[in-house]
Amino acid sequence: MEKYEKVIWLEIHVRVKSQTKMFCSCKNAVELASDPNMNVCPVCMGFPWMLPALNEEVVRLGVKAWMLMNCKINKTSRFDRKSYFYPDLPNSFQTTQMYETITGAGSVKVMVNGEVKEFLIHHMHLENDAGKLIHVWGRTLCDYNRAWSPLMEIVTEPVFYDKEEVMEFLKELQKMFRAYEISDADMEKGQLRCDVNISIRPTGEQKLGTRVELKNLNSFSSVGRAIESEYARQVRIKESGGTIDQETRGWDDTKGMSATQRTKEDAMDYRYFPEPDLLPIEISDELIEECRNSLGELPIEKRVRYLNDYSLSQDDARILTADVELAKYFEALFALTWDAKKSCSYITTILLALINESDEKIQISELKFDIRELASVIDMVNKDELSSINSKEVVAELFKNGWNAWEITDKLWLRQKNDVDALMKIVEQVITSFPSQVEEYKWGNEKIFWFFVGQCMKLSAWQGNPKIFNDLIKKRI
Numbered sequence: 001m002e003k004y005e006k007v008i009w010l011e012i013h014v015r016v017k018s019q020t021k022m023f024c025s026c027k028n029a030v031e032l033a034s035d036p037n038m039n040v041c042p043v044c045m046g047f048p049w050m051l052p053a054l055n056e057e058v059v060r061l062g063v064k065a066w067m068l069m070n071c072k073i074n075k076t077s078r079f080d081r082k083s084y085f086y087p088d089l090p091n092s093f094q095t096t097q098m099y100e101t102i103t104g105a106g107s108v109k110v111m112v113n114g115e116v117k118e119f120l121i122h123h124m125h126l127e128n129d130a131g132k133l134i135h136v137w138g139r140t141l142c143d144y145n146r147a148w149s150p151l152m153e154i155v156t157e158p159v160f161y162d163k164e165e166v167m168e169f170l171k172e173l174q175k176m177f178r179a180y181e182i183s184d185a186d187m188e189k190g191q192l193r194c195d196v197n198i199s200i201r202p203t204g205e206q207k208l209g210t211r212v213e214l215k216n217l218n219s220f221s222s223v224g225r226a227i228e229s230e231y232a233r234q235v236r237i238k239e240s241g242g243t244i245d246q247e248t249r250g251w252d253d254t255k256g257m258s259a260t261q262r263t264k265e266d267a268m269d270y271r272y273f274p275e276p277d278l279l280p281i282e283i284s285d286e287l288i289e290e291c292r293n294s295l296g297e298l299p300i301e302k303r304v305r306y307l308n309d310y311s312l313s314q315d316d317a318r319i320l321t322a323d324v325e326l327a328k329y330f331e332a333l334f335a336l337t338w339d340a341k342k343s344c345s346y347i348t349t350i351l352l353a354l355i356n357e358s359d360e361k362i363q364i365s366e367l368k369f370d371i372r373e374l375a376s377v378i379d380m381v382n383k384d385e386l387s388s389i390n391s392k393e394v395v396a397e398l399f400k401n402g403w404n405a406w407e408i409t410d411k412l413w414l415r416q417k418n419d420v421d422a423l424m425k426i427v428e429q430v431i432t433s434f435p436s437q438v439e440e441y442k443w444g445n446e447k448i449f450w451f452f453v454g455q456c457m458k459l460s461a462w463q464g465n466p467k468i469f470n471d472l473i474k475k476r477i
């Protein structure tokens, strides 16, 4: 056990994939436009007397997000103004939700190293993004394409204890938001931004240490590297008798280190106050119903169904339902085989491993073979025409070159032999080759039985039916 443990909570900004910006009809810059200041208007440029109008689509996508994160919905929520001093927002304030947010607490279940863990969300709120500042030739240029684009900010509880948990959690959010078109959530493109708050404490202690906030993390792996680096830095300070300052540090991924951006002393006074130009957000029962229907079966509902209807394990149900396409593939394969266990294991242990190992990261919908070929493989295994060990080779060949499961099985000489006379000859051969083991078995060492089965399988080049070998050896000795 390590002397110090880390405790982490996250502030995540997700760029909402609506058609237009949050409070005006400008095109929403889901990705930055080719030219600066293409998508601006008097409202998002903060001209005097211009009034914002809330984009309903943003609320709708926000409602879907809370359903996915099992959050408590606040049917009435409000906007607040937060003073803002940088030129990337022309209004000198940001519109956000400080006092009455759109959601309360929730949770997201994530698979971490084969174990399902539930991470608590403190709340989610809506706010607008800032523009982009470009510093060249000693001057600063402003691009307002992104200014007033909608963001969801998700704040978690301090519930993460290592980098794997954080990285898997972020990947899970990305998967959910992409599946339901809430956001493309690409970290490299700034559509999913994550600030990591990290503190350390002696292992076993309850009280939280002083937190340091890490910014500028723009990939899942940089999040992992920054957490490790900051943990080591805080441990070094503690071990040398120093104290950790509450501060914000910027991560430099190329240098692999962070540097102070601002300390608590100069933290700004944001002077929040209720936004006078916008009405409260009222979420009707009709909107909730509409969103629920458009989401269809929620991942969590699907998971429960997979546990009950298909008797899959927790882990398998989780993996299959985490990806909409994968779940569809599983259900289609089950419809062909009526064998839930094998349909699941051929997807999760064989097919996904092949996809992960291949250089081209293909999707399950882009496989080179028809799903009926995989169903044929399972059918052959169930009919004892192909051993489960050899079936992996057939699936690997299908994955690589496509074609037909039956023909591959014959071409690779993998069809299982069920001919009793032929298999008996192999049994005879094994028994005469190992007389001392036969004696041992007769004296009561029953474990040695599996040695004979193994030798028979080997001699038959793994094509003999192990069940028939089993019976024949028993009869013979």
Ligand SMILES: [Zn+2]
Pocket: 021, 024, 025, 026, 039, 040, 041, 042, 043, 044, 045
């Ligand atoms: Zn605008």
